[in-house]
Amino acid sequence: MATVVTITVPKTGRQIKLPTGLFINNQFVASVDSKETIECINPATEKPICSVVAGSAKDIDVAVAAAREAFNTTWGKNVTGFERSRLLNKLADLMERDAQELAELEALNNGKPVRVARDFDVGDSVGCLRYYAGWADKIVGQTIEIDNKTKFAYTKHEPIGVCGQIIPWNYPIMMWAWKVAPALACGCTIVMKPSEYTPLTVLKLSELIVEAGFPPGVINTIPSLGSVGGAALTAHKGVDKIAFTGSTITGRKIMAAAAESNLKKVSLELGGKSPQLIFESANLDQAANWAALGILYNTGQDCTAGSRVYVQDTVYDKFIQILVIKAKQLVIGDGFDEATGGGPVVSKVQYDKIWSYIEAGKQQGAQCILGGEKRSGKGYYVDPTIFTNITPDMKIVQEEIFGPVLSVGRFSTEDEGIKLANSTTYGLGAGLHSNDANQCMRVSNALEAGTVWVNQYNLLYNNVPFGGKKQSGIGRELGSNALEEYTSVKAVQWNYGEKLDWPL
């Protein structure tokens, strides 16, 4: 198959040349043993965009060997923090230069609006690369006095080695940046496996890696099915660490494969069923804005989607009225129109999954007060859908839907609200809206989540750590905490005088 295709973006007419091979040692290559391809579909039209090479387990071996060679020679402990910083900044500049093209490609492959992809996904990713470029020459250890006379120790935060990074389809560019930036800043090398649904922008970014000047083998990219390339990468004995974002079910498999192979370090950013509590003192108009953003941003395909909202009963009716108005205001449609706020969901699989939950909600007796009807025509569109009259045992209340489907319940006391919010196996995000500062402090302490948003929701910053509690994950991305995921602490204990009397 061709190793470069030209994609014409339907609405803008832009011609994008895209390499479709596996990216190993700074070159786009064919699979060593497979003729399999991945067909990429435009979710807005349901039409194919192009096909890319699907990597095999043997291709993962080749990529891991390339990453190991780079780690031992041009990268790892052989490259200065200043140089890592320079290259990361250069990569950020190139992404910024190509922001519109990357956003159009992301919109084609994922469905999200171009404006959102350009201003948030690419914009925040550029910021992420620059943030970790800033850290690359500031990774420092400690000096530890031992007896103040003849001995001391110092610690070195060494790059952990070859990292397998497996990312999902909901934020292809941003999840790429969250993973590669801290790994490169710490001196690790990478074998990246993008989602089989959205490999296109990650391949485009691979071109920028060459242009930025990264040595061959530092970052390798293998589009592949999860059960093939993902499984091979996780079970590989030459991989020192796996960083994963995706479903909890796949997270479990990854942890098991890591345990059974070489006990590689694992960080997991998994699913959620995140709650928002609306208290009677809250600014209801603002709380409704944040609740709408929480469930509708990225068409609900967000690990932190605020998919359960609980409202204090004294303001319940008023809040619902406002929320429905807000949800109706979001324009869902053509992602190439700058006014569009939400696009289709990513795939037929995801579309069918969301509709099966909407049907389950109706069957189990929840009341659908907005949406819940399919559109006619092409495209995997799901309109904002709100359920009330929910009970804790319903599937729509318990399980991650990953679509624009919100369950709204009510509570009377603060304790009851907290109990409802925490009644899930997940613990990724949570929100609370109240104008009582003491209440904000009490409730934020009580909510079981890696991130609690107070009087806001779903905003993430490159310098603030992000990750989950309970079954939402292990480890942290973003902030200085992410550096710990990619370094191994070595303690060097130094004796400059003590004599050992032997035998003991």
Ligand SMILES: NC(=O)C1=CN([C@@H]2O[C@H](COP(=O)(O)OP(=O)(O)OC[C@H]3O[C@@H](n4cnc5c(N)ncnc54)[C@H](O)[C@@H]3O)[C@@H](O)[C@H]2O)C=CC1
């Ligand atoms: N936390 C998050 O941000 C995400 C959560 N999800 C949740 O997962 C559900 C299913 O979506 P999927 O795309 O099927 O998620 P998934 O967890 O299977 O896919 C995520 C990544 O893992 C890879 N993968 C799949 N099986 C693997 C394996 N055995 N070993 C190693 N890697 C493997 C995939 O190829 C992809 O790159 C969604 O409906 C949503 O609820 C999906 C994507 C992102």
Ligand code: BAL
């Ligand atoms: N909300 C950003 C991370 C994610 O959905 O995976």
